[in-house]
Amino acid sequence: MSDPIAIRKAEHLELAQSISDGVGGSAGWEDIHLVHQALPTIDADMIDISTVLLGRRLSFPLVIAGMTGGHPGAVEINRLLARAAENAGVAIGVGSQRAALEHPELERSYTIVREEAPTAFVMGNIGISQLIEYLEAGLIDRHVATLTEMVGADALAVHLNYLEEVVQPEGQTRARDSLAALAAFVKASTVPVIVKETGGGLSGQVARRLKDIGVSMLDVGGRGGTSFAAIEAERSRARGINQKNDLGNALSTWGIPTAVSVLACSQVLPTIAVGGVRSGVDAAKSIALGAVAAGVGRPLLVCATEGEDSLGRWLDGFQLQLRSAMFLAGAHDINDLASSTKVVLGSTKEWFSQLGLS
Template identity: 45%
Template sequence: MISDRKLEHLLLCTHSDVEYHKKTGFKDVELVHKALPEVNQEEIDLSTSLLGKKMDSPIIITAITGGHPSSVEVNQKLARVAEKLNIGLGLGSQRAAVENPELASTYTIAREEAPEALLIGNIGAPQMEQAHEAGEMMDLDALAIHLNPLQEAIQPEGDVDTRGYLENIQKTVEEMNIPVIAKETGAGISGNDALSLEKAGVQAIDVAGAGGTSWAAVETYRSQDKTMGELYWDWGIPTAASTVEVSQSVQIPIISSGGIRNGLEAVKALALGADAVGMALPVLKASYLGEEALFKFFSRFLEEIKVAMFLVGAGNLKELQKTDLVIQGKTREWLQERGYNTKIYARRSSL
């Protein structure tokens, strides 16, 4: 049953080692320190707008859960925090509720608790025919179509026929009356694919790069034969590299997610061109400690963002994307071999 699989995924993500062994690439990104910031840290403005929705900070709790009765409480906590902080919230795949309406409350609780927050629905690329029903389930601000070929290839019951996905995405965009986001699930999106998705009409891209939760790892725990999942555990485009590739390839908003674990990494992602950053696993784990723990987590995270912005002299997000940074190591090697310009970030503040 899909509902049982949702619970299994939730438990595995919470209690097992499911993260990439290789890193996001953000350690290769060095922000250039400013000894004369000319900024008041207490007045730094993190507000932004994404898909027409104003947010107090560029943070999205990305797709985590829904589809099993036990996930109601989790989504309730996440929604309350998203509403109070005025940040975004993404739901897990709504397929379970489309196929079993009795499970709809595990998702709709999010809008009930967060009437004003940016709320992003979710349906898998193999189930795009369910997009309309997912969009009608509640008052969504956008619908994410998640791309998970790695997970599908590893899981025993995976759908590995991806022919026609791009054409179906274009049709879905045309049929939906809310913005459509294309979202990977942890293996990253290349600049080439991002351009194809933009041409297909999607209004935003969540790169969801390699470095956070590995769905090959999750499926390794579920499979009797561990060899395939272990082999592809670290497959994917590192988040930092994916963020650069996509930001240099398209004009639509970009969400950078995949292993972002602190405010400094978030600032690096935003400085590389992301319009917002997303997190799932650390937020999920904090939610099990209660709402107070969630608020403490985000309070610390936001403070870390402001410290980094202060140290590069950025009073707001627009100014942050004009500050200097240097891309080094394997990330620079990746990007340069792929034909992306890594030098444009180093002295852009003087342009």
């Protein structure tokens, strides 16, 4: 493997598993409380945990976050994740497809997802820095079509990752034409476009700008889960690039906590809660804050490296946790959960109040 993108992707996979959650601060779930209903009115196993995401029914409100593709080790991981998504009836994203646009021989690590998940809701993926380049080169239309066909995409996700790019030794920080590039991408796409952050979170203000150009859905990618500032700081440290390592450390708590971003964004567009969702209980809280589904990255990556059984156990546990939280909160279905009463404490309450969110 000599391609620099493939090498970087492989390093991300490895480091994401060794750097623990919350190095960059909390996602805020500990501050969100659903009110206990001591006298539920239906049995736990009668609760309907299914939901609808962009018109497609999911057995439960989970998105396997887009993580990988573009290097040889990604084929097996994406195969297992896709099979799990298909069996469980949930949605799945792939990692950035840039590698395959530049090196079509790497397509297999993405096409495997649609092969293994013929009926699942599959999301393609590309980064904002690439979109700016494609806009300049007049390649948006052509690449939109390739990205969509490669995975039989039901939606295309564009990731915003400037927090990562500023710390990454080889990072790109061009941003001037970002909104124009996104608008052109939305216009060219035949499927809904999702904009996702990757650890910095999305504010209500950004959400409104995205809504104005026709984006269909947001994935908040908030602070509190996998930290690309930490991952890139570690890559810089290993290369002796001290200034970038120091920058990554200085930015370690940067970002909007996931819970805050979910409340802000869901008032603007349908929103997926991603960033430090670690249980079905976190997911229940995110739905009570306004999310239509929760997305999980790192824990599922770790399970995929352990094998199919591990993934199956994690997904079963997630459903049990979600169903139990709904039972105890008196919610019969996802709509009930969305309108259930919650108590917000601590620094999350402070974020809500200072951003004028309620």
